[in-house]
Amino acid sequence: MNFYSLGSGSSGNCYYLGNGQQGILIDAGISTKAVNKFLKEIDVPMHTIMGVLITHNHNDHIKGLKVLTRKHNIPVFTTRKIWNSILTSNREISTDCIREIVLQQKFHLAGFDIESFPVCHDAPETIGFHICTGDKKMTVATDLGIICQTAAPYIKAANLLVIESNYDEQMLVNGRYPYYLKKRIKSDHGHLSNHQTSEFLADNFNENLSNICLAHLSKNNNTPEIALQTLQNTLSKRGIILKDQQRITVLNRNIPTEMITLTSSSFPEDSSSIS
Ligand SMILES: [Zn+2]
Numbered sequence: 001m002n003f004y005s006l007g008s009g010s011s012g013n014c015y016y017l018g019n020g021q022q023g024i025l026i027d028a029g030i031s032t033k034a035v036n037k038f039l040k041e042i043d044v045p046m047h048t049i050m051g052v053l054i055t056h057n058h059n060d061h062i063k064g065l066k067v068l069t070r071k072h073n074i075p076v077f078t079t080r081k082i083w084n085s086i087l088t089s090n091r092e093i094s095t096d097c098i099r100e101i102v103l104q105q106k107f108h109l110a111g112f113d114i115e116s117f118p119v120c121h122d123a124p125e126t127i128g129f130h131i132c133t134g135d136k137k138m139t140v141a142t143d144l145g146i147i148c149q150t151a152a153p154y155i156k157a158a159n160l161l162v163i164e165s166n167y168d169e170q171m172l173v174n175g176r177y178p179y180y181l182k183k184r185i186k187s188d189h190g191h192l193s194n195h196q197t198s199e200f201l202a203d204n205f206n207e208n209l210s211n212i213c214l215a216h217l218s219k220n221n222n223t224p225e226i227a228l229q230t231l232q233n234t235l236s237k238r239g240i241i242l243k244d245q246q247r248i249t250v251l252n253r254n255i256p257t258e259m260i261t262l263t264s265s266s267f268p269e270d271s272s273s274i275s
Pocket residue numbers: 009010013058060061143216
């Protein structure tokens with residue numbers, strides 16, 4: 001599977017996952033024009049996108065949905081509760097594209113087995129996705145204040161992990177945001193700090209984790225260098241050394257990040273992936 005981040009952060013989130021012949025998008029927080037342009041750069045035509053998975057109703061995740069559904073008629077998959085929260089303020093989204101999924105119930109799309117799981121965030125409902133093909137597993141968990149017990153197994157099971165590393169605690173505390181906003185970001189329903197993400201990854205580091213993508217970095221309260229350094233320092237303090245094939249990538253906020261390819265080492269097996 002090829003993973004390609006088209007944008008990650010409060011200005012807009014959108015990820016492509018596929019093999020060129022068929023694929024999916026995760027979130028649609030950038031314009032459809034930008035999606036078209038960025039996919040063209042990797043030779044992925046829009047008609048090969050079989051569906052869009054949506055994590056929650058915040059604008060940086062759904063901004064492009066109107067045009068994506070009206071112009072390209074692409075089916076959009078999320079829970080009933082998230083659909084309701086989207087449709088109350090976005091009446092122009094084509095209802096023909098509505099596909100409802102059930103939390104933690106597997107469904108099949110574009111050659112992937114996909115399962116959604118709940119995360120803690122300040123939207124009516126927010127979900128992450130665990131996506132499997134063959135023996136490869138990917139988990140996307142952005143926009144979460146803490147890693148709760150329900151989300152943790154999906155995050156631990158990933159070969160390719162896209163996880164939020166939103167803010168540096170010092171930058172947030174010393175920054176210009178008003179008190180209520182700082183409190184919101186730091187709360188259990190806000191965002192994950194570099195420290196929280198690094199500690200969780202160090203606690204649960206394993207050899208199957210081949211790619212860590214640090215995602216949804218704050219523009220004002222983080223830098224790619226600080227996010228990366230925090231994770232590297234935390235891992236090395238614990239004596240964790242990355243193997244040759246293990247990579248850490250910080251996803252760019254407004255432009256695509258170099259494609260990551262995971263190759264299946266064996267034929268599809270029993271996909272009961274969560275232990
Ligand atoms: Zn967001």
